[in-house]
Amino acid sequence: MDFEDSPEDARFRSEVRSWLESNAEPLGSSPGTRVAPKIDAKFVQHARAWQQKKAQAGFACITWPKEYGGAAGTPIQDVIFKQEESKFRTPRGVLEIGLGMCVPTILVHGTPKQKDRFVRHAVTGQHIWSQLFSEPGAGSDLAGIRTRAVKTNEGWLLAGQKVWTSGAHYSDYGLILTRTDLEQAKHKGLTMFIVDMRSKGIDIRPIKQMTGESDFNEVFFEDVFVPDENRVGDVNDGWKIAITTLMNERLSVGPNLRFLTVDDVRDIAVASKRLFGSNPAGDSTIGHRLAFWHLNAMGLELLSRRAQTAIAKGGIPGPELSVSKLIAATQGQEMGNFAIDLMGMGGILTHQELGDDWRMVERSWAWGAAMRIAGGTDEILRNIIAERVLGLPAEHRSDKDVAFGALE
Amino acid sequence: MPWVNFDFSDEQKILRTSLRRALENACPLSEVRRIFEDETETFSNSALLAFRASGAGFAPLTVDYGGLGLGFLELCVAAEELGRALAPTPVGSSLYLAAPALQDSKSEALKQEILPKLATVEVSGTLALAESPSWRIGDPIATQLHNGRVYGRKTLVPHGSHADFAIVLVNEENTTDPQTGLAYVDLKSCFVEKRNLSSVDPTLPVAELVLDGCGAEKLEYDCSADVALSRLLDKSAVLYAFEQVGGAGRALELGRDYAMDRRAFGRTIGSYQAIKHKLADVYAMIEIARAHAYYGAWALTTAAQDLPRAAAAARLAATNAFIAASSVSLHVHGGFGFTWESDCHLFYRRARHLASCIGSTLDWENRLLTALYHEEEVN
Numbered sequence: 001m002d003f004e005d006s007p008e009d010a011r012f013r014s015e016v017r018s019w020l021e022s023n024a025e026p027l028g029s030s031p032g033t034r035v036a037p038k039i040d041a042k043f044v045q046h047a048r049a050w051q052q053k054k055a056q057a058g059f060a061c062i063t064w065p066k067e068y069g070g071a072a073g074t075p076i077q078d079v080i081f082k083q084e085e086s087k088f089r090t091p092r093g094v095l096e097i098g099l100g101m102c103v104p105t106i107l108v109h110g111t112p113k114q115k116d117r118f119v120r121h122a123v124t125g126q127h128i129w130s131q132l133f134s135e136p137g138a139g140s141d142l143a144g145i146r147t148r149a150v151k152t153n154e155g156w157l158l159a160g161q162k163v164w165t166s167g168a169h170y171s172d173y174g175l176i177l178t179r180t181d182l183e184q185a186k187h188k189g190l191t192m193f194i195v196d197m198r199s200k201g202i203d204i205r206p207i208k209q210m211t212g213e214s215d216f217n218e219v220f221f222e223d224v225f226v227p228d229e230n231r232v233g234d235v236n237d238g239w240k241i242a243i244t245t246l247m248n249e250r251l252s253v254g255p256n257l258r259f260l261t262v263d264d265v266r267d268i269a270v271a272s273k274r275l276f277g278s279n280p281a282g283d284s285t286i287g288h289r290l291a292f293w294h295l296n297a298m299g300l301e302l303l304s305r306r307a308q309t310a311i312a313k314g315g316i317p318g319p320e321l322s323v324s325k326l327i328a329a330t331q332g333q334e335m336g337n338f339a340i341d342l343m344g345m346g347g348i349l350t351h352q353e354l355g356d357d358w359r360m361v362e363r364s365w366a367w368g369a370a371m372r373i374a375g376g377t378d379e380i381l382r383n384i385i386a387e388r389v390l391g392l393p394a395e396h397r398s399d400k401d402v403a404f405g406a407l408e
Numbered sequence: 409m410p411w412v413n414f415d416f417s418d419e420q421k422i423l424r425t426s427l428r429r430a431l432e433n434a435c436p437l438s439e440v441r442r443i444f445e446d447e448t449e450t451f452s453n454s455a456l457l458a459f460r461a462s463g464a465g466f467a468p469l470t471v472d473y474g475g476l477g478l479g480f481l482e483l484c485v486a487a488e489e490l491g492r493a494l495a496p497t498p499v500g501s502s503l504y505l506a507a508p509a510l511q512d513s514k515s516e517a518l519k520q521e522i523l524p525k526l527a528t529v530e531v532s533g534t535l536a537l538a539e540s541p542s543w544r545i546g547d548p549i550a551t552q553l554h555n556g557r558v559y560g561r562k563t564l565v566p567h568g569s570h571a572d573f574a575i576v577l578v579n580e581e582n583t584t585d586p587q588t589g590l591a592y593v594d595l596k597s598c599f600v601e602k603r604n605l606s607s608v609d610p611t612l613p614v615a616e617l618v619l620d621g622c623g624a625e626k627l628e629y630d631c632s633a634d635v636a637l638s639r640l641l642d643k644s645a646v647l648y649a650f651e652q653v654g655g656a657g658r659a660l661e662l663g664r665d666y667a668m669d670r671r672a673f674g675r676t677i678g679s680y681q682a683i684k685h686k687l688a689d690v691y692a693m694i695e696i697a698r699a700h701a702y703y704g705a706w707a708l709t710t711a712a713q714d715l716p717r718a719a720a721a722a723r724l725a726a727t728n729a730f731i732a733a734s735s736v737s738l739h740v741h742g743g744f745g746f747t748w749e750s751d752c753h754l755f756y757r758r759a760r761h762l763a764s765c766i767g768s769t770l771d772w773e774n775r776l777l778t779a780l781y782h783e784e785e786v787n
């Protein structure tokens with residue numbers, strides 16, 4: 001066990017740091033600077049450009065093979081780069097779904113031709129990806145999707161509807177889970193495809209979120225043609241592919257939720273004159289909470305290092321990673337509420353009155369709730385822990401061994 | 409605790425049923441949403457008319473002022489129904505805040521003139537306390553009352569942009585030691601600079617007011633202004649607790665209904681214990697809150713010694729219940745719960761607004777503990 005960099009890693013870290021210093025703006029210490037601005041066309045452009053810059057410098061997708069534009073570096077180097085990058089103001093929230101979830105799936109299950117065609121363009125920020133999994137009738141129960149893919153002589157025709165598709169409106173490609181066989185049980189008749197988001201027959205409609213912004217969409221497919229070479233994995237083997245994507249989602253989402261930190265809450269307590277002096281020791285109302293939140297925040301940080309160690313040793317992190325988002329999202333929401341309580345009566349106001357830093361409070365309060373749902377709800381994560389880690393029996397279900405077409 | 413008949417009377421239950429029915433027509437969630445989305449709308453007139461027709465505003469008013477002298481129970485019943493409907497009305501600012509401030513005062517002429525019209529909210533009032541967002545009860549006041557005129561800047565004023573009058577917390581320049589006081593200010597008869605503030609629940613608008621020499625009448629009480637303010641906050645805490653309990657109950661119903669409808673893994677999600685237990689826990693919180701609110705209502709009406717404790721308990725339990733109910737309901741709705749289109753955020757926002765508007769749980773926990781243990785310390 002060692003938490004220090006090796007001499008080579010330390011060298012890499014300082015190289016990264018000086019590159020970042022000359023190419024990006026350091027993050028301010030105030031929470032407002034950690035909230036990403038609204039994702040509009042200009043921001044997407046900015047995200048692409050930053051990705052390209054990293055790719056040129058050899059810092060994009062560090063562990064991926066050189067032949068696809070990666071840097072063939074070590075997992076530790078990847079971790080180091082991400083740690084250092086997080087101290088700078090870089091455009092986030094646009095490329096993560098592709099680079100963290102979709103493209104890693106293709107790297108595992110894709111054909112050599114697919115890897116050639118898609119991976120490099122994702123590394124350089126030329127292609128943005130979305131994840132077309134959830135449907136109106138199938139979220140937690142993802143295997144219940146209904147979007148059909150029907151084989152034709154030339155390829156496949158897709159018909160159906162996806163929903164909550166983050167970033168669909170600025171994406172170039174999507175990884176889409178479809179149903180190809182109604183005779184099979186629900187998990188068995190699924191097939192995964194890569195779809196060009198500009199294909200004829202795709203209609204993307206923004207969904208307005210509770211926050212008033214629109215980051216996700218409904219996506220309608222009306223006989224959208226997909227060539228067979230865009231099929232990922234075997235026909236009717238899509239569930240296995242989807243699981244790879246979801247495992248990657250858990251790996252990339254949990255540790256990257258940017259919510260209030262324990263320090264932020266402490267600062268708000270001082271600013272709102274609930275805490276006198278900067279040390280909450282001795283103030284049981286505030287101190288008790290901060291201490292508890294620190295245990296979780298630091299615990300998750302350490303847990304993610306353990307996962308990284310597992311990866312560095314060539315393993316894959318298992319379902320124990322489900323802990324991360326489960327704790328982080330709930331904590332974000334709770335800290336948001338507490339920060340608002342610290343403000344007293346003024347807690348009824350928004351950042352437009354309370355200043356830019358308050359955006360982080362609002363983000364924790366609203367997106368804390370959202371992230372308890374996105375990427376596997378709290379209940380689904382608890383089921384994964386209970387059933388796959390602890391080996392407890394699953395709850396009864398009647399839909400498992402029945403042909404999907406025969407379900408009501 | 410004396411034995412109490414711990415229920416509302418048949419008449420009060422009839423009031424509940426008829427107001428609920430009236431608000432279902434006058435203020436469905438689509439009406440709440442209309443006020444939310446239309447920036448030019450400050451309140452729902454149809455909801456206000458339904459409240460007015462119920463006559464509940466006259467109940468606490470004594471016969472001397474044209475009221476019914478029934479005490480606060482009817483208004484509590486109405487508050488729960490307004491809360492259920494998320495009714496966007498100035499009833500809270502007028503009847504939970506401004507009315508008790510006036511009613512408890514000794515300013516007879518003013519009471520004769522204003523209270524009857526306030527009971528129907530034909531005249532709307534508000535309470536102006538804070539001078540900055542982080543201002544708290546007990547903090548210094550810069551707003552001055554000088555020669556019958558008031559000078560200062562007030563913020564977080566509920567319905568401040570269109571209320572007819574405000575009860576303003578002022579500092580009275582009394583040669584040697586400045587004293588706090590409450591003053592009546594007619595907002596229509598002088599120029600007041602008003603700015604609407606951006607708030608988490610736009611259906612209950614708040615404003616900043618700049619008072620630059622408005623005519624003011626100081627309210628006299630049989631106690632200090634600080635004590636009067638504290639009593640007034642206790643009263644409003646009980647009334648708001650009823651709104652919170654009402655809102656929480658409705659949010660729970662929304663979550664339950666969705667859980668009965670939505671299917672996953674071949675079952676309705678409501679058949680999973682994880683969901684059932686969440687909803688059942690919220691129900692338990694609401695029942696605790698309701699019990700505290702009822703007791704608070706009784707304490708209000710009989711001016712029981714126990715009001716400070718009862719009011720703080722009602723406020724805390726109701727705040728917790730509504731925050732929990734609105735977030736569980738949102739969560740049970742899955743991705744749909746996070747959309748603008750779903751009604752979940754109307755409840756999530758209202759719960760947050762009500763949790764802060766007269767001070768947060770941090771403030772009320774202190775009030776509760778003080779009510780519980782202060783005497784002990786003194787003795």
Ligand SMILES: Cc1cc2nc3c(=O)[nH]c(=O)nc-3n(C[C@H](O)[C@H](O)[C@H](O)COP(=O)(O)OP(=O)(O)OC[C@H]3O[C@@H](n4cnc5c(N)ncnc54)[C@H](O)[C@@H]3O)c2cc1C
Pocket residue numbers: 097130131132133134135136137138139140141163164165166167216370371373374375376377378379380383670671672673677680681682683739740741742743744746
């Ligand atoms: C901000 C955001 C971004 C998203 N981005 C994407 C995206 O880019 N691509 C994509 O494909 N999807 C995306 N999603 C969708 C997300 O994955 C789903 O919302 C999520 O999986 C839940 O599915 P659902 O919305 O259908 O809710 P449901 O599955 O209907 O769940 C409703 C409630 O039932 C509970 N429940 C369900 N099953 C059980 C059970 N067995 N036991 C106990 N409780 C249960 C859930 O926990 C939840 O509380 C996004 C969602 C959000 C909120």
